[in-house]
Amino acid sequence: MLSNYNFDEFEYGTAEEKPILADFVPYSTVIWVADDYTTVFASQHIDDFKTYLDLGGNMLFAGWKLINNLLYSNAYPYDFDDTSFIYNYLKISHADLSGFTDKLSGEIGQNGYPDVSVDTLKIPIATWGNTLRYIESITPVTGAEIIYTIDMENNTSAFEGEICGIRYLGNDYNMVYLGFPLYFMEEDNIKILIDSVMNDFGEEQGIKDIFNKKLLPKETGFLNAIPNPLSNKTSIVFKLKEKSKVNIDIFNISGQLVKQLINDTYESGVYKVSWDRKDIRGLSVPEGIYFCRLSTDKISILKKIIVID
Template sequence: MSSLFYEAGQTYAPGLTYYEEYWPGGSDDLSFSSRGFPAIWGGERWYYENPNWHQPTDILANITPAMHLGATKAAVATLAILGLYPGQVNDVIAFDIGDGSSLQVSWSASIEPDVIGYRVYWGLESEVYTDSHFVSGISNTVDTLTMLLSDSTYYIIVRALDADNRLSYLATEVSATPRLAPAAPAGVVATPIQSGIEISWFRNTELDLAGYRLYRRLNDNPTYDSLNTALITDTSYTDHPLSGANRYYYAVRAFDLTGNYSELSAEAYGRPITLDQGILIVDETLNGTNPPDSLQDAFYRFIMTGYPYTEYEYGAVQEAPVLADFVPYSSVLWHADDFNSYFASGHIDDFRDYLDLGGNLWFVGWRPTANLEDQNAYPFNYSLGDFMYDYFKIAHVEMTTPLDSFQAADGLLGYPRLDVDTAKVPYGFWNGVLRNLEALTSVGPAEDIYTMDMRNNSSSYEGAVCGFRYLGNDYKLVFFGFPLYFMDQDQARLTAQQVMTDFGETGVAELPKENAPVSQLMLGQNTPNPFTEQTMLSYQLPAAGDVCLQIYNIAGQLVKTLVDTQQEPGVYNVIWSGLDNLGRRVSSGVYFCRLECKTQSDIKKMTILR
């Protein structure tokens, strides 16, 4: 191409000087020279003496008209000459023949009558072609490359040649690898279907391909079983019927006509659509100390006690669930109780598909709409055609102001009141309330089920909707604009029971009685221990009485009174957030928790690491 530009310039713009350059170090020709191509350009002979060269004054107004005209002539002449050359060869494809040393190359015949044949180029580096040969005849569009290196990738282009010995300039590069055994199948995907999984993959390009064998393993079993004895000649397979209780993993192997076979493909994971495995609890909260992961897990296990559930930990991007993880379950509880990580936005299609299948979704968290949008651009407005409007039944979302003090959510339509658990509020300066919550405007026929109760009653968000439900014939949805973990766990348990009732889930009848009889006073070891922010204390009472649960430092000084009231016999859980009676964070060290009821007492040692 550079020589063509030079010849055109010498003929139609002889007044310019043409510079052929090959500067590996840079300049304007770097993108060419780094690939082995010489660059050429035309300009004034003493261009570097021009006072405007590479200066702020190097603008169009200061360009030499004669040079501009000459460069334009050379460029237009180059394009015009190119019009005489054969056009690009199309539909170039390279196939592995299967003998370990040969490739077959094919292409579409040129439609230009003066083409007399084609030159095929190949090499072991992209855009670097070390070998070529000529294929005579415009209709001969297949060529075989032989004596190649086995298992080495070759890069190939094809150019058309006309009767005047002109080669087409443009060419599309393809690549292929000569192998004795077939390549491992690529693009293996396992797609959930009703009570089954459809597995599909890309077709291999080896000319001696005989077919495929499909392998499957279950759950944590590392051993594969073959699903077919006769080779599959198609590129899809339906595995049916399957149980929603299992996880299925698939791999594909290609076979050629002489019995050689490929390595196993990359593994594909899937589960069938059954909607019969109970509740999936997706913990999207970033693992850490605010809230503490172990306490948050214990909270959701507590409120879902008595229901068949499976937990899914999603604290990092690489742990992301897929649609196959949802579809065995009749309901999904998705919670994100921190406001530092937004993962849900990557699952909009999963939510849409799951709801279209008739699944139920309970979505809760801190700034949940921002989580779904992956941005904090409040307020949000939605209309018909938007996912949030059509599926999540939301028309408008606002965030409360930094001065608003959310102390509870008042329930409607049978939902209980939810008070903020002051011991779990993440920041002491919030003074036992929550901030940065969402006020929601739902879309009918969705029904509002929670409104905000602000400590500052003058707030414009006092009484604003912060939770709603949609109980359609197509699917059911409950959406909270506040994080559930920071609410009173006993009230949250009643809320969970109401949500499950709305979803048609069963299991509440098997719940143990909260005040089930116990034989002796006992204080359990706090969990976690040591801890940094919050820990859970469990204790049991054999009889009713005045109960006192207090924290002391190593000097025997009272630090925090957690319980000082009369209670019935039973089992109780209390959260200590590491604050003293004045709401100040206590320092690292050893502390003692003392449980006292009537004449009995119990003590446990605990450690805080800040």
């Protein structure tokens, strides 16, 4: 479903495979998919999700009983207030779960998202026929937009037409939440869905980042800008495998130095520095294409940054 994009895939099925925040921050977008009916790993990463989104990252959450997964619980329905991660970050105030007699045939797309149908060849339990069970309905908070509603085979279901997918596109971060498992849907539908998400997140198709993906071994370092494009400020996140003398500089498309952000020595680890769109004179740069370069004695990484008004 991500064949049009440059991506890394991580399998997380055991405690030994558990990711940490440092695994998230090099990426402008993180997709968290939990299509296993009994998976509960997400509950261990709430603080990681918060920090990543606070940095301005993009996240897609999708899965089966995902609220249970996040809460390490099994007590639908749920109500959330502004003390909850699910309310504040996922923009959900209420969640419920359809039952055994509610037969999902697909999801109806809104706001530019495609309709999605259940793949009848992937139904995990024969007695379910050509439909799925146990799909989340959610109530969005102000600021979130509906992108999917439930389409039941039995239209008399109380869950028919209920919301099951939302997006939040903010100045602080972008997020899409889908209360249904992607694996069990028609693959062609999901590819179009993913393209819609990536378009909302500002990700480009078919771009080969020759600096980060082709020439540079991943384990030596990483550089990213979140958000990108930016209008006011972006966080430059970089990762070092070993202690290094680091320079981070911003250049314009003509190769002229705009501003030096870092000239110092750092231990191995993950770091963040902000660029406020200002040049060396303290003036805001015009919209256009810029480049952020991380350089040490051993590596040089370039990241394209787009500035918009």
